[in-house]
Amino acid sequence: MKTKLIGIFICMLLIGTVLPASGTVIKTNNTASSNRSGNILYVGGSGEGNYSSIQDAIDDAVDGDTVFVYDDSSPYYEFVVVNKSINLIGENRETTVIDGGGSGFVCISADGVTISGFTIRNESFGINIRSNSNTITSNTITSNSWYGIDLHYSSGNTITGNTISLNNKYGIRLFNSVGNTILKNNFIGNKRAAFFYNNVEIKWERNTWKQNYWNRPRVLPKLIFGEIEVIEESIFMPWFNIDWHPAQEPYDI
Numbered sequence: 001m002k003t004k005l006i007g008i009f010i011c012m013l014l015i016g017t018v019l020p021a022s023g024t025v026i027k028t029n030n031t032a033s034s035n036r037s038g039n040i041l042y043v044g045g046s047g048e049g050n051y052s053s054i055q056d057a058i059d060d061a062v063d064g065d066t067v068f069v070y071d072d073s074s075p076y077y078e079f080v081v082v083n084k085s086i087n088l089i090g091e092n093r094e095t096t097v098i099d100g101g102g103s104g105f106v107c108i109s110a111d112g113v114t115i116s117g118f119t120i121r122n123e124s125f126g127i128n129i130r131s132n133s134n135t136i137t138s139n140t141i142t143s144n145s146w147y148g149i150d151l152h153y154s155s156g157n158t159i160t161g162n163t164i165s166l167n168n169k170y171g172i173r174l175f176n177s178v179g180n181t182i183l184k185n186n187f188i189g190n191k192r193a194a195f196f197y198n199n200v201e202i203k204w205e206r207n208t209w210k211q212n213y214w215n216r217p218r219v220l221p222k223l224i225f226g227e228i229e230v231i232e233e234s235i236f237m238p239w240f241n242i243d244w245h246p247a248q249e250p251y252d253i
Helices: 002-014 054-060
Strands: 025-028 031-034 040-043 066-069 080-082 087-090 097-099 106-108 114-116 119-121 125-129 135-137 140-142 147-152 158-160 163-165 170-175 181-183 186-188 192-199 208-210 222-231 235-243
Touching: 040 054, 054 066, 054 080, 119 125, 125 140, 140 147, 147 163, 163 170, 192 235, 208 235
Parallel strands: 040 066, 066 087, 080 106, 087 114, 097 119, 106 125, 114 135, 119 140, 125 147, 135 158, 140 163, 147 170, 158 181, 163 186, 170 192, 181 208, 192 222
Antiparallel strands: 025 031, 222 235
């Protein structure tokens, strides 16, 4: 718990004020490219001027840029804070690894961020999101000590096409976070696949869970259980969301 609180505190200290940027990612064979206007900053590889650290490249980027990470210097043992509206793209999901050494995490504190093409492992949280309208796609998020993905007062995010596996508490947790789309992910071998918590100050807007794979083929819809705080005295009641059409087999991501 102490490590978790320290990590969250560090993340909050590093959060900057940024403007949202628009853009999408086009992915082919585990390699992604950006259609945003902006510069591309390279990490790893042998190019002149390439960065050796993902965080150093992010620090030098501006909104609209892409940070492209080669796999030849992988794994990257870093605590990564994405505090600008950028694309963070790995060369190959299977071989471009961010490893938190058991206590770090990838913290997204800007709106309009895209993260794609990584294995994110051995973190406290795999990805911690404290902003809005981000896209997490085509990653493997595995073997983290708390959550694979943690959303905290965060909305309008799209989490799609990821394998979220073997995380020690939840595959994904949503804390006071609504209006998010969780689509066509593999949830495999997590202690608990998903959980959400909302209080009454959050409008009663559901998150959308759609066509995810939940450990095994399912004939019936998948219930995603959570809690609603119904009064100020912190009395909770069970609640649930539904994935009406869960996938019958894992996606080949």
